[in-house]
Amino acid sequence: MAQLLPTSFVDGERSYDNTDNDAPGTDIGVGVNGGGGGLPSMRTQKPSLFHKIQNHKSILALLISDSKIYAGTQNGDLLVWSLVTFELLFNVHAHRGSVLCLYLSGDGKLLFSSAGDAIVNVWCTSTHSRLYSIYSSYDVGDVFSVVYSSELQTVYLGAQNTSIQWYDLSQKDLRPPPNPTSHPSYRNHRFFDSKGPTGISTPRPPSPSGPCALGGQDLEIDKEHIIQYAHYGYVYCMLLARGLSSGGNDPEILISGGGDGTVKIWPLQTNGDGAIAKPICLERGDESVLSMALDGTVLYCGKSEGEVDVWDLDTRQLIRTVKAYDADVLTLAVGHGFIFSGASNGLAKFFNSRYEIMNRWRAHEHLILASSVTSYHGMDIYVTGGNDGCIAIWDISDSVKHPSKGPIISNEQLILSLEKLVSYRTVSSRPEYAPDCRRGASYLRNLMKNLGAETELFSTEGNRNPIVFARFKAWNKAWNNKCPRGKTVLFYGHYDVIAADDKEQTWNTNPFELHGINGYLYGRGVSDNKGPVLAALYAVADIVAREQLSSDIVFLIEGEEESGSRGFQTAIRKNKHIIGDVDWILLANSYWLNDDIPCLTYGLRGVIRATIEVTSERPDLHSGVDGSQLISEALKDLIALLAALTGSVGEVTVPGFYDNIPPMTKSEHERYQVISETLIRQNPELGDVRALAESFKARWREPSLTIHRVKNSGPPNSSVISRVATADLSIRLVPNQTTMTVQKALQTALAKAFDDLDSANQLTINFDNQAEPWLGDPNNQIFRILEEAIVEVWKLTSDKKRQSVLANKRSAKELRDNTNGLKSPRLSPVTSSTLSKGGAYPSQVTAKTLENRQSSQESISTQKPLYIREGGSIPAIRFLEQEFSAPAAHLPCGQASDSAHLDNERLRLLNLYNSREIFKRVFQELPFR
Structure with a gap:
């Protein structure tokens, strides 16, 4: 039942009080009477957690660019993730104190980080290298806030010692070099280096690499560029703004919030060195201003004790105070017409433009320390970071309504469909899961129908799980009567999975709930084979939505593959008149050899x-x-x-x-040589080329x-x-x-x-x-098109000359002798676990791991996908080839470390998205080749 929250009024301003007495994890709904003065309306359904990034230290600062998520941590690390796949791209120990603030320049080229080590570092966002290290000649303590004016090329920082300081980067090469020993790294620490009872101090040991280990230029702030006692308290937050001048010009202003409860507006001098002039003060109470967000000329201030002050900067008037929490408001963000807030009690809330609370939920177990709001790939997201070491990406699309952007089917819809499909316990080997298997088949059929297909469920003998059949009929708006229809492509997959009872609690998540963590999706069947099936399905849906499908695409998704495809052959023969003619067969039911190099499979035992x-x-x-x-x-x-x-x-x-x-052919032997050379170049611990090839x-x-x-x-x-x-x-x-x-x-x-x-x-x-x-024939048309698509999507390059150099020049007889298992020497076999880099959930990627990954990516860029065979078996593939007289090809979507059939099965988001793009290109090009 909805709980009514108390309302309060303040003289001269309207306010409402939404205190937080709810238990952890609960979502509270609020009544509404619809008229002016009524209580706000709040949704009872919290936003869905789209993905989670787990770190081992608290997240104190967050920043989102067009393609990356930047985070600063309690132990001084600067971390960078892909906004698309949530993979860790960069990790450096950036500061000797906690990273307290991040700021991105207007052109996105410079990243500024401030920390508890009294330093502001400036980073290049393209190379992730440090360009400058800025510090004060005074002991400023923690640097809580930093902003940068691109117009003035000036960095402003707010510090623990109540000062605001600035540095004009345009003058960096004109000023005398700083004294090397004046760097904060060489100063005595206020606490740790103080004298003990004996009167002797024990200073911390210096860093072996020195303060300049990260590179870049040291810049010392001029003593004239410091305003002492800018606030009578810590300078917790700062913003840059325009549009507040009544004159014709529109200069930038600096807005600061401090521990004295005051907001100050500082005009910036454009004809000097970025100096700041006498401020205008906005005062209300003594509670510290801990966070700020600006929406046009409306300033939101999050304060200790749970209030959010709303200021009109045009009139310099306080227009509202919202009692949002019974805890400190540590972070604010504005976007999509909403005001988002996070507090020290772990609760997140957002308000509409009438300051009505639209939703609240427990986003973290304890403190929410940082947040940001943005859109990407058609989805609106709110990102929060807390002292639990977690970065949570919340899908707020249901609360944000945008005009239709055309027939684009987002990756978010793909993930939501996969989440639903994974929730069905489609375990074909257990009779008790038969109802769930049928529900999963029905869901898949309805999804295909909603995406534009004609669908049926084919029954199987012995009342086994049904086969989901779907046909996407060719329709191209650019056609005229003279345009021929292309050849039909059949995609085969399965929706059933291996059991995941988790009696020993070896799964880190519920196997039948989809969890996005550190760039991976976890759940039973996500890699084998529900994720690849939906990647292919949504690839076709993309083409259909644009009315550009030039050939029929047929799906056959069975529910008994993990149990030997029982009843599959009989059902297909019985319904062959419905399926019709097929020209090409495509499936995606396996994995790469390692975690880095895309593969194409042309043979199965x-x-x-x-x-x-x-x-x-x-x-x-x-x-x-x-x-x-x-x-x-x-x-x-x-x-x-x-x-x-x-x-x-x-x-x-x-x-x-x-x-x-x-016998072994020369071309096949060359493929084994290429595979072995490539893998050993990445991982020399695998041994020598010959032993790996023999394995x-x-x-x-x-x-x-x-x-x-x-x-x-x-x-x-x-x-x-x-x-x-x-x-x-x-x-x-x-x-x-x-x-x-x-x-x-x-x-x-x-x-x-x-x-x-x-x-x-x-x-x-x-x-x-x-x-x-x-x-299969790795030289036929379907493999050629798959290779072209992989090269383009994964940014590979085909290098036939390099392949030929690696070829062994032995005679055909020697090659045949080498394949005789009875005569070969006993070699230590290389297994799938040996080739995999692992990555146990939830893996904390180290700098060394990233270095290896970057090295791997460099090697990837010099080769085409590896053509492999596999030791496993898929009962349906050879049968389909024979039944329809059509060649088949196999695109592995997952990585070697996906743990299919094992605990903590997973699929990398990047692999899922790129597989969708590869399928889209193949479905568009293959029918006319």
């Missing part, structure tokens, strides 16, 4: 899953009472059978198993047999002779091997080995599911 069971007619027996060599023990027989399937170095000994495996060949182009588990009957103790022994195994197949041929060979080999045992037991072999191997 097939699989046969089998269960071998040995059964005795006798019941479970006691080994002490009945055990003897006369007993044919089921578990002994099973172990003997399993031992007969592989040799001493792991080779499969089933007769004829390797007979039809194709990939063993995983991708050679068959294998794996025993997964052995089970036996009877109670779990060491003295039982089990009546039944069972083993689960899988065989991975490569091209020229077929599931039917290998099944027959396995049955024959096991039957012969069992006969040789002369056992009284019975042998049963069951084949659970299988998938044929797939090998």
